[in-house]
Amino acid sequence: MEHICTAAEASPAAKAVFFDVDDTLYDHLTPLREALIQRLHLPETLPYEEIYHRFRYYSDLLSAEKNLSAVPTPEDMADMRRRRFMLALAEFGEFINEEQAEAAQAAYLDMQFQIKPFPEAVKLIQQLKNHGIRVGLITNGPEEHQLAKIKALQMERYVDQQLFFVSGGVGYAKPDARLFQHVNNVTGTLPENCYYVGDSWRNDVVGAIAAGWTVLWFNHRRAEPESEHKPHFIADNYEQLGNMLKKQLY
Known part of the structure; x- marks a missing residue:
């Protein structure tokens, strides 16, 4: 711009x-928490603020690896968005596959505009x-x-x-x-x-x-x-x- x-x-x-x-x-935590609860049906008792910290960590780390914040490709962006969900949740004993990660991302995206x-x-x-x-x-x-x-x-x-x-x-x-x-x-x-x-x-x-x-x-x-x-x-x-x-x- x-x-x-x-x-x-x-x-x-x-x-x-x-x-x-x-x-x-x-x-920024609310859209993430609601996406995980509503789309993946994760328990409301999970430490979502801690999950959020790790989600942001992996988002920043993976974006920096491929310079996604400046010149992203659709493929690299989609890969980062899946992996940040999978890596962050795995630290808290919640293991999801790529399809579930994509579903979580879709819900997360929708809620970001609310x-x-x-x-x-x-x-x-x-x-x-x-x-x-x-x-x-x-x-x-x-x-x-x-x-x-x-x-x-x-x-x-x-x-x-x-x-x-x-x-x-x-x-x-x-x-x-x-x-x-x-x-x-x-x-x-x-x-x-x-x-x-x-x-x-x-x-x-x-x-x-x-x-x-x-x-x-x-x-x-x-x-x-x-x-x-x-x-x-x-x-x-x-x-x-x-x-x-x-x-x-x-």
Whole structure:
């Protein structure tokens, strides 16, 4: 997706906050849990939050192996989607075949378009914009798929669509710092004036730090750090995120 930097967006001194989408703007766990329970009839008592962590781990790992977030082929994407279900569930003693994994993926996909944003996320975005802060989105995945989720979240009501950046449209995927550099180039912003809010250590923390941005790790799943990188701020809820940004920006 090509963006045009308007004159109003071109000031390097402008402060900007960009948000990740999946499990940052909305609860990414719910579609997964419901897909597994409804389509595969797995017990409701399984530790779905732990399963979700491993599902995201394998999704990121397998995507990175074949650069799927930037230049996916349909065959590779389908293989990754099957394998992440199979590998994650196997760690919890639930062994499924490829057909079951495809069924789970189909249900998971359907439920992703029934999502709603965290109310606190919308409130924070509105507060930032009211204080003159530019707000945008940076997300990994195929462009059409991610934009459909953004549309389901009705984010165009709150965020300028020219500030939607999807790895599949840009050609670089988090944690590649070039994705963040592309955002700076297109928007006319400087890394030192940009803040990134995201839940994924591998993609959001590592990628934004490498690009020289200020990183707010939205660790609402109480995940453990995966490397020696150090986010500038850590928050487990939107109230904390809002307070941190308020102190930094206005």
